[in-house]
Amino acid sequence: MERTTANPAFTYPLPTRARDERSLGALWEHSRLQCGRLLTRWARDPATMIQALIYPALTLLMFRIVLGDSITAVTGQPSIFGTVPMIVLVGAMFGSVVSAVELRGERESGLLGRFYTLPMHRSAGLVGRMMAEAVRVLVTSAVIFAVGLALGFRFTQGFAATILIFLVPIMFGIGFALMVTVLATLQVKIPLVEMVSIVSSLLMFFNSGFVPVMAYPTWLQPIVENQPMSCAIDTMRALALGGPLAEPLLKTIAWSVGAVVLFAVPAARGYRRAAQTG
Template identity: 80%
Template sequence: MSETVESPRSPDRIFAYPAPDRVRSESSLGALWEHSRLQCGRLLLRWARDPATVIQALVYPALTLVMFRIVLGDSITAATGYPSIFGTVPMIVLVGAMFGSVVSAVGLRTERDSGLLSRFHTLPVHRSSGLVGRLMADMVRVFVTSLVIFAAGIAMGFRFTQGAGPTLLILVVPLVFGLGFSLMVTALATLPGRTPLVEIVSILCTLLMFFNSGFVPVMAYPSWLQPVVANQPMSCAIDTMRALAMGGPVAEPFLKTVAWSVGMVALFAWPAVRGYRRAAQG
């Protein structure tokens, strides 16, 4: 008697899933890493396929850099004695990080309103993976945006003159800055109701963008405003990146940048966690 061969399209073959080779608790660190990595990849793929996100995160900052270079470049160089591009490029890198966070937060609200976060919450995944994966995706976005802006800046005259170590460290500064800012925007995005998120954050970003040491030198502002401008978070990060690129004191502005980021993380981490959980439980 000939042996019957099972059809490759039989029901048993279709629903025969392989046995899991790695069984983890939903609350384990291994599950947190694996599930956060998947959430990060999902968000990066979604952003890459969304023209509005690409324009806001990459095209808009690059065009802003060109505009500032054309309008203010020579006048600031003449007033300060050093090329304005060393302040403008770091400023636009931070602007790209901030406005990209706004787009990410708007997407978070869309997922909350559509019920996608609630559906993720019912899956057997680590409860923190959604928020951690979103922060991971934001850090990747900030890094890619920084590379694009620095590349555009190099085409306009920006140079890394201090060697390999400072060049690598200059890419860390936007990540430090962006982590605190991303947590703040995430906490605002998960507030109940219809908080005017875009309007609030856009006003804040605009104020920071026009009152920092990268836009014009601190000495150009009124004397009563100079301490505020010199010590606001964007100025600290800009001064750090400028010193890493062209030389100068690094320790003080870098420590101020870290302090601002740690402060924002300490202030907004718990509201972001609670808000994300509330949005997911919807």
């Protein structure tokens, strides 16, 4: 049976799976729809595609041409196994910045406010955005790893390690995306791109993927070794090439879980406030 509008050219089926707005089923369905909306929008936006895919791939190629052989000669270690994981994380971070700028635009245009008036789960907007971030990081990682394979990167530790190496940037990226979401939903307008770019650049040039930790000044080595990006790089290096895995993996999990615990509630509150005032 169908419900017919005044115009017989359009018919709408009766709802068959009505759910309470606060139910877990509604959260999943509405988050999935929000995720699909964002992925479609990003795929059609040249700026997002350039920042999330092309820019990291070109950066990897540049690092390989300019510094790759020099670092390998000095350290005796294949630099590609540090550079590729580093650029994967850089792609995750810079893609989140573009997403946050778009989120601010949706707030200012009133789109978030219009979504808030719909009969949908109140957490679906943020959860769907994090789902989309996870998919974006996965696609970005696949592209960069493909470029890395062409430049000499290899997965040498088996199928399970290869699967796990793709999960590491997703963990890292979700924590970073929540932090950026908090900044994007602040009522006080801040230079979001500039602030996050400074942090991302510092992390990119002071980590164990850029050069080995021993190449930094002695007083700086503990900071470089234990910052979140270095932990994730060391984890992916061990999963690809072999070597100590437990310690960097546990540190990566601790950093990622800590970021989620620290920023999840402020991000949810900020997202709701942005929707109510947008």
